[in-house]
Amino acid sequence: MLRKLLGSLFFRLALLVVTVVITTQLFTIWLANNERHKLLERQLYIQVLDTLSFLEDSMTGMVEEERQAFLDNYNRPGLPSLLPFNADRGQQFSEDLPKIGAMLAQRLSHDLNEPVQAHYARRADHSELWVHVHVLDQPYWLVIPFGRYRDRMISPMLQASLLAALFATLLASLLAWRITRPISQVVQASRQLASGSMPQAIPETGPREMQLLAHNFNGMAQALDNAARERRLMLAGLSHDLRTPLTRLKLTLEMQEASTDQHDMLSDIDELSRIVRQFIDFARAEETSRLEPVALADLAASVVARFRRESMDARLDIRDEIELRADALALERLLSNLLENARRYGRPPVVIRLEKAAGDAMLSVIDHGDGIPAALRETALAPFERLAEHRGTDGGSGLGLAIVSRVVKQHGGALELTDEDGAFKVAIRLPLGETLNESAASSTSQPG
Helix, strand or coil: CHHHHHCCHHHHHHHHHHHHHHHHHHHHHHHHHHHHHHHHHHHHHHHHHHHHHHHHHHHCCCCHHHHHHHHHHHCCCCCCEEEEHHHHCCCCCCCCCCHHHHHHHHHHHHHHCCCCCEEEEECCCCEEEEEEEEECCEEEEEEEECHHHCCCCCHHHHHHHHHHHHHHHHHHHHHHHHHHHHHHHHHHHHHHHHCCCCCCCCCCCCCHHHHHHHHHHHHHHHHHHHHHHHHHHHHHHHHHHHHHHHHHHHHHHHHCCCCCCHHHHHHHHHHHHHHHHHHHHHHHCCCCCCCEEEEHHHHHHHHHHHHHCCCCCEEEEECCCCEEEECHHHHHHHHHHHHHHHHHHCCCCEEEEEEEECCEEEEEEEECCCCCCHHHHHHHCCCCCCCHHHHCCCCCCCCHHHHHHHHHHHCCCEEEEEEECCEEEEEEEEECCECCCHHHHHHHCCCC
16 A cells, blocks of 8 residues: 555655755755854954954053953953953863854954964853954954854744745645546546446546546547447347347247258257357346345356256355345356356366355356366457367357356456366355445446
8 A cells, every 4th residue: 555655646746846845945944044144243243343443442552450450340241351362271162163153263364364263162151252363462362252143043944944844745735636636536437447337427627638638538438338338239139139030940940840950950040049148148248237135045056957957967065155235137147157168168067166265255167177278268258259179169159258257347256267176167256245336337227
């Protein structure tokens, strides 16, 4: 499920938008922080110049004792201080200089045309920036409280950026979902169409390309449905029209005097009638009637009894009592075609096994003939496919397994052709729950 989500167009669109949003926010934070550093450095630079200018003006003309008395009175906690050059002895400075302090030292060095030293000191309750300056040609340390210039990110800006990124991500995810939803609807409808049911029309909304995609898919689905209806009408009509002259021809032959060819001719007519009946079953296999509870054992017993009356060695192996919601007539056609195939192409005894497996119903028809080669089993499920080694000269229509496959697909089941203990086995798995989609049933219950 996670792999399916990661590979979806929705996830990729959302990831693209989130990446763009996060990249934009990071660039904005970097730009704002860089401008903040420049602004704080300029304020600090102006403060240093104003302080030095004030001190030089105040100390001009003073002797050493007067300067010291002035500085003792000037230097107060929490304010800029001018300390002797040897005041740094015994001080603990940080190895790293804040960015703003480094920018100030670089700017002073450029303006004064000489290297300017700067140190950063952390105290218990405050921090200080020590800058080596000259006042009246005497070296001093200008100590500036650095609390307001600390190199930190601005919390309100970060909070606003995170909120903006979150809002943009949610909005982008909603937009990506709105864009990809029509595509998901087309994918789901195409799966229904591939399973043999007519999907509901896709809403033609969204961007122009999505509207065009939905419009074209709806048109294609409707065209396929119309073609299927016309094919069913043609097969049903042709088969129905053929049954009348075949019945009349059979009656005519039976009323004539017995001849050596009469038996073979009647057999041929019966074979034609069987093929016509398979055409009708194949046409009806595209339709889905109303679902109803079906006791699978009773249905199998009824079909097997009919074949036994025709002298077929068919045996029931009921291991579990199974009831499911299904199309009873379709399941009867399915089992009848399997038994007819077993009678024509297999060898007795034929075993019809009913059991439950992994929460599903299992219907198996096992005969002891040569079966179908593994390489041809997929081909055998196609309509009108007559395998040469089995059906080349028997006049079969090639619709028996195709009808079975279509009924199984309409019931949401699975069909498997396997070998079991020297016998050939047709295994059908049918879900025990709601086996058909109600919307599919309603859309295909009306024959064309």
